[in-house]
Amino acid sequence: MRSHPLVVLAVLDAFPHEQLDDALTPSLAALAREGGAAPRGGRAVLSASTYPNHATFVTGATPAAHRIFTSRALQNGAFVPAQDVGPQVPTIFERCRALGRRSVAVVGDQNLIGVCGAGAADTHWPPDGVLDDDAPRGRLGFGADRGVAAAVDGVEMQRADFVFLQLDEIDTERHLHGVDAPESREQCSATDAAFGEILERLLPIWDEVVVIAVSDHDHEAVEPGAIDLAAACRERELDVIIDHDGTAAVVVGRVSDAVLLALPGVTQCAKLDLDCTLVWGDPGQQFGIDWGLRAQHGSPRTNRQLAVVGGGHAAAGELAARIRSQPPHATRWAKWVAELLGLPDEDAGFRSQ
Ligand SMILES: [Zn+2]
Numbered sequence: 073m074r075s076h077p078l079v080v081l082a083v084l085d086a087f088p089h090e091q092l093d094d095a096l097t098p099s100l101a102a103l104a105r106e107g108g109a110a111p112r113g114g115r116a117v118l119s120a121s122t123y124p125n126h127a128t129f130v131t132g133a134t135p136a137a138h139r140i141f142t143s144r145a146l147q148n149g150a151f152v153p154a155q156d157v158g159p160q161v162p163t164i165f166e167r168c169r170a171l172g173r174r175s176v177a178v179v180g181d182q183n184l185i186g187v188c189g190a191g192a193a194d195t196h197w198p199p200d201g202v203l204d205d206d207a208p209r210g211r212l213g214f215g216a217d218r219g220v221a222a223a224v225d226g227v228e229m230q231r232a233d234f235v236f237l238q239l240d241e242i243d244t245e246r247h248l249h250g251v252d253a254p255e256s257r258e259q260c261s262a263t264d265a266a267f268g269e270i271l272e273r274l275l276p277i278w279d280e281v282v283v284i285a286v287s288d289h290d291h292e293a294v295e296p297g298a299i300d301l302a303a304a305c306r307e308r309e310l311d312v313i314i315d316h317d318g319t320a321a322v323v324v325g326r327v328s329d330a331v332l333l334a335l336p337g338v339t340q341c342a343k344l345d346l347d348c349t350l351v352w353g354d355p356g357q358q359f360g361i362d363w364g365l366r367a368q369h370g371s372p373r374t375n376r377q378l379a380v381v382g383g384g385h386a387a388a389g390e391l392a393a394r395i396r397s398q399p400p401h402a403t404r405w406a407k408w409v410a411e412l413l414g415l416p417d418e419d420a421g422f423r424s425q
Contacts, residue, residue: 074233074280075414076233076412076413076414077280077281077282077383077385077387077388077412077413078229078230078232078233078234078235078274078277078280078281078282078385079233079234079235079281079282079284079409079412079413080229080235080237080271080274080281080282080283080284080383081129081130081234081235081236081237081284081286081405081409082235082236082237082238082239082267082270082283082284082285082286083126083129083237083238083239083286083287083288084100084239084242084263084264084267084285084286084287084378085122085180085181085238085239085240085241085242085243085287085288086122086242086243086246086287086288086289086290086291086369087100087242087260087263087287087378088246088251088260088287088290088291088376088378089110089112089113089114089287089290089376089377089378089379090113091257091260092104092109092378092380096257096260096261096264097260097261097264098264098268099264099265099267099268099271100264100267100285100378100380102268102382103271103283103285103380103381103382103383104380104382105382106382106383106384106388107283107380107381107382107383107388107389107391107392108380108381108382108389108392108393108395108396109379109380109381109392109395109396110379110380110395110396110398110399110400111396112376112399113376113377113378113379113399114286114376114377114378114379114395114399114400114401114402115375115376115377115399115400115401115402116288116289116374116375116376116377116402117134117135117401117402117403118135118320118342118344118350118372118375119135119141119142119317119318119320119322119344119350119370120289120290120320120369120370120371120372120373120374120375121142121143121288121289121317121318121320121369121370122143122181122184122243122288122289122369123140123142123143123144123154123155123183123184123187124138124140124141124142125288125289125377125402126184126187126188126238126288127140127154127158127159127187127188128402128403128406129188129286129288129402129405129406130159130163130164130165130188130189130190130236130406131159131161131162131163131164131406132403132404132405132406132407132410133159133161133403133406134344134403135344135345136344136345136348137160137161138159138160138161139157139159139160140154140159140187141315141322141344141348142154142315142316142317142322142370143315143317144315145157145158145160146324146348149313149324150313151313151315153183153186154183154186154187155183155184155185155186155187155201156186157186158186158187158188158189159187159188159189163188163189163190163192164234164236164406164409164410164413164415165177165188165189165190165192165193165234165236166189166192167410167415167416168193168233168234168413168415169192169194171413171414171415171416173233173234173413173415174194174231174232174233174234175193175194175232175233175234175235175236176193176194176195176196176227176228176229176232176234176235176236177190177193177195177196177197177235177236177237178196178197178220178223178224178227178235178236178237178238179196179197179198179215179220179236179237179238179240180210180214180215180216180217180219180220180238180239180240180241181214181215181238181240182198182201182202182203182214182215183201183214184201184238185198185200185201186201188236190236193236194232195226195227195228196227197220197223197226197227198215198223203215203219207219210240210241210244210245211244211245211248212244212247212248214240214241214244215240216240216241217239217240217241217262217263217266218266220237220238220239220240220266220270221266221269221270224237224270224273225273229270229273229274230273230274230276230277233413234409234413237270239263239266239267241259241262241263242256242259242260242263242287244259245258245259246259246291246366246367247291247365247366247367247368248365248366249366249367250293250366250367251290251291251292251293251366251367253366267285271283278383278384279384279385280384280385281383281384281385281388282381282382282383282385282387282388282391282412283381283382283383283388284380284381284391284405284408284409285378285379285380285381285382286377286378286379286380286402286405287377287378288377288402289369289374289375289376289377290369290373290374290375290376290377291367291368291369291374292319292355292356292367292368292369292371292373292374293355293356293366293367294318294319294356294357294358294365294366294367294368295356295357295358296362297358297362298316298358298359298360298361298362299336299337299353299357299358299359300316300359300360300361301314301316301321301323301335301336301337301338301351301359301360302314302316302360304335304336305323305335308331308335310325310327310331311325311326312324312325312327313325316359316360316361317359317360317370318358318359318360318368318369318370318371318374319352319353319357319358319359319368319369319370319371319373319374320350320351320352320359320370320371320372321350321351321352321359321360321370322344322348322349322350322351323341323348323349323350323351324347324348325347326347327349329341329349332349332351335351337353337354337357337359338351338352338353339352339353339354340352340353342372350372352370352371352372352373353371355373377400377402379395379399379400381395387412391408391412394408
């Protein structure tokens with residue numbers, strides 16, 4: 073018998089908190105009955121998009137610390153693909169390794185291996201974040217849920233102390249069809265079934281397991297067309313760099329809020345770091361390129377996350393009580409996972425807020 077629970081942190085990418093439902097998502101609903109769910113969901117870090125929130129889930133740090141602000145990371149004054157650099161603070165995978173705890177990561181979005189620094193796990197899939205040509209893919213090219221469900225058999229989940237999972241296809245279907253489309257609801261149900269299939273592998277040791285199921289962001293409907301803020305800033309000769317991110321953009325440079333709020337389409341802004349500001353517009357406004365998608369994320373309107381805890385271990389009930397009383401912020405999960413695993417608090421350089 074292990075001295076601490078086996079902790080599963082599963083991200084159902086873009087799962088809308090309000091669609092947690094007995095009939096539509098029976099696996100999630102059963103987990104929530106066993107432990108609990110945050111009544112109004114959890115809260116994302118900004119930008120409310122995939123890579124900043126995944127980096128936060130595995131570090132507990134905000135984007136200001138892990139440096140992944142959008143789909144890209146800010147490094148030496150330039151935006152680079154987040155999967156090329158990973159988080160700039162220690163991850164749970166590294167902290168597990170330091171203590172001899174076994175961690176595994178299986179993700180649908182192959183880039184998340186690099187984004188989350190999951191190469192430091194004892195086992196990860198897809199290997200080096202590269203999806204085989206014959207692996208099943210969702211319609212935006214990321215690994216399909218059924219591929220993830222199949223891959224967990226290769227990582228010996230039952231022998232792990234920490235399991236990190238990501239199922240990608242709800243995000244794809246909501247981008248393509250919209251937030252309320254039948255296809256999007258059907259995908260919630262299909263992803264829930266794949267998730268349930270994965271959890272079934274743990275039933276023989278269920279009383280040793282704590283399962284945390286979250287999503288990284290919500291979506292919002294968008295209007296056709298997008299504003300190129302980088303071009304607008306060049307026209308105004310502003311000394312900034314811009315990274316567009318769906319219904320938001322990140323502006324790096326010393327500019328006043330008044331200057332930012334005078335940019336086309338921008339109606340609100342929020343500081344992310346000293347010289348780094350998130351800007352966004354009215355509902356429906358996209359920035360950068362119009363990819364022809366029906367729904368997007370990025371702005372704080374899409375910051376709601378799924379937050380469910382279950383499992384047969386007694387610690388599941390204790391953690392569920394915490395999230396019932398207060399909406400969990402994305403930065404909290406890594407700290408709670410570390411507590412459950414008995415990882416030493418605040419390793420050198422580990423920052424959580
Ligand atoms: Zn996502």
